[in-house]
Amino acid sequence: MLAAAFGALSATLALPVLAQTQPGTAEATKEDGILFRNVRVVDVVNGRLGDPTNVLVAGNKITKIGKDAAATASTKVIDAKGQTMIPGLIDVHVHMMFNSLSPQQMMSSDMSVERVGELSAAQSRAMLLRGFTSVRDVGGPSFMLKRMIDSGKVQGPRIWPSGPMISQTSGHADLRGPNEPSRRFTGKVPMAEQAWASVIADGRDEVLTAVRENLRMGASQIKLSAGGGTSSEYDPLDVTQYTLDEMKAGVEAAEDWNTYVTVHAYHPKSVRRAIEAGVKVIEHGNLLDEPTLKLMAEKGVWLSGQMLVDSTEAMDPARREKRKPVIEGQRQVWPMAKRLGVKLAWGTDFLFEPDLNAQQNAYILRLKPYFTPAELLRLVTSNNAELLALSGPRTPYPGKLGVIEAGALADLILVNGNPLNDIDLLGDPQRNFTIIMKDGKIFKER
Helix, strand or coil, X not given: CHHHHHHHHCCCCCCCCCCCCCCCCCCCCCCCXXXXXXXXXXXXXXXXXXXXXXXXXXXXXEEEECCCCCCCCCCEEEECCCCEEEECEEEEEECCCCCCCCHHHHHCCCCCHHHHHHHHHHHHHHHHHCCEEEEEECXXXXXXXXXXXXXXXXXXXXXXXXXXXXXXXXCCCCCCCCCCCXXXXXXXXXXXXXXXXXXXXXXXXHHHHHHHHHHXXXXXXXXXXXXXXXXXXXXXXXXXXXXXXXXXXXXXXXXXCCCCXXXXXXXXXXXXXXXXXXCCEEEECCCCCHHHHHHHHHHCCEEEECCCCCCCCCCCXXXXXXXXXHHHHHHHHHHHHHHHCCEEEECCCCCCCHHHHHHHHHHHHCCCCCCCHHHHHHHHHHHHHHHHHHHHHHCCCCCCCCCCCCCCECCEEEEXXXXXXXXXXXXXXXXXXXXXXXXXXXXXXC
């Protein structure tokens, strides 16, 4: 079904997709900086709530924290009345374009460049208003959306883009339809590649070219497929993808650009091969065993995990069946990885189910059985920010994220309540987030 959808949308979902999108900017202020008075700052790294204080924001950074942080005549002053300040939330596994469209929408005869732009812009704005000020896009044509957000023409989070996922033939991102033969034999570019959804690359030379092409387009990190998946039609869950030499080629090309490779992988064999190749991050890892997790901890390799639901109404029966071991495995992997000291990050991985997006915050709370409120808040802020920083000089937004401290980028949320005591506050941003600021600009103020 997805392959047919890409075929219908390939001409529409090209890089200039948002050229006609209507602008949406933060509320403009003429004041010289913003002073939050009488606010309690959460130290998310150490899990502590500070005493009432003042926080001064100037430009796009937090410039001073303390009782002596004062306003001038032109400073906008916000009395927080003892509310709690936390960093902006971060989701490190999103697909910004493909979480905006269902397969039915993609196949619709009414779909156009303008409509795709409207849908993706609306979802981006909604994500920001849920408190997600930064995301890592790990597959899809999000370059133009990122540019539109950065220019202020569309509201949305900061985006760390990977570009199209790179896959071997018959791999997780081989999204060809059943009647689409290999480009190598016919010279015809598959519809999914025309839509910049994925790239099929076989052999060292093609992998090098695919990685370098993504970097040329502005990728901050590279995503390869190293094993089978549940949303792909041709690869069983147990298969291992890419030879060691092919994967090393991708890692070498990324490291030459001073960034890293992350891989889609579930089981030990694919993860061990990726680690041997020099991969820095594993996406998913639901079927990992204790020895492999120990190896990840020893090597400092990150596990970027999710906590998915068993199924949704949009899933076909075959996908539901394929997901069963993945769903069961995630309940084992999270506590085991935590116990073994693996570096952990979190994301949602919503794909082609736009109705799920509204549950983004609620998916954080699915990890409550395995983490204390302080640990969970740290996971979705400073931990995820540390993962984003792996992009090094390829990061699109230089500066420190995931913490509230002087010199950090001013991505912050004012919460009516203390999430260190009640982490459920994160699950209802509309009610509990009274201010959402990104890059020193207020996008929500209640």
